[in-house]
Amino acid sequence: MENSPFISVQGLHLSFPLHLDNTRSFRVTAAKALGISQHEKRVYKAALSNINLRIKPGDRVALIGSNGSGKTSLLRVLNGVYEPVQGKVIRKGRVASLINATMGMDLYVSGMENIYLRGQHVGLTRKEIEPSVDGIIEFAELADDIYRPVRTYSSGMLARLAFAIATSTKADIYLMDEWIGAGDARFFERAQKRIAELFNEQTILVLASHSDALVKKWCDKALVLEKGHQYTYTDVTTGLDIKNRLMRGETVRVPTRS
16 A cells, blocks of 8 residues: 555645735835835734645545635645645655646647647656557547647647547556546546546545535546635535535535544
């Protein structure tokens, strides 16, 4: 088990700095110009507070909650995009990130060049991505369009390319946002088949989604988030019930455990 993938989140807090209003910024700038000392305090908004969970080999975890509950923020922390202000995330295993179709992409260069750029972004070397290039182009159904600048692609073409690159080699941990289900039905069906082929009994999936159907299909556990707080970490059926009751404004009591 010591070589098995896992994710451990301990006492995680995440905050974002808020922009000062124009009036306050002008006062500070004017004071500096006059040589007057001004102690400007940066204001922060808490995005996540005291998140604790351990994701074991084979777990399929849904991050669920209302808009603004912190699902995507947590997913990005797990991916290393955001650094927590407190607490830590320990991750073991190769990660495939399917959080954002444009993450790691340069919209002004070709799809072919982006295969290498995006490959590096998800932790692959040029040597590792080279044998997969033909398969990526075929899955993305881009043919000669692979040599066009990515900014000229439709959203569907971009999604197919990003997905094909991220799943071009097997990973231990898949971090996914629900954009994967926003494309056309045919692509979604092919994407699900590809993921099923890549998974084994130890593969970890973390999926942030609003779709109860998607969560039920792919996940067996759920972390319910409410305004950046961890409400409960439980089985997926219980988690969806709690999430939906919270969204209806009900008060839900759960055991105080992570």
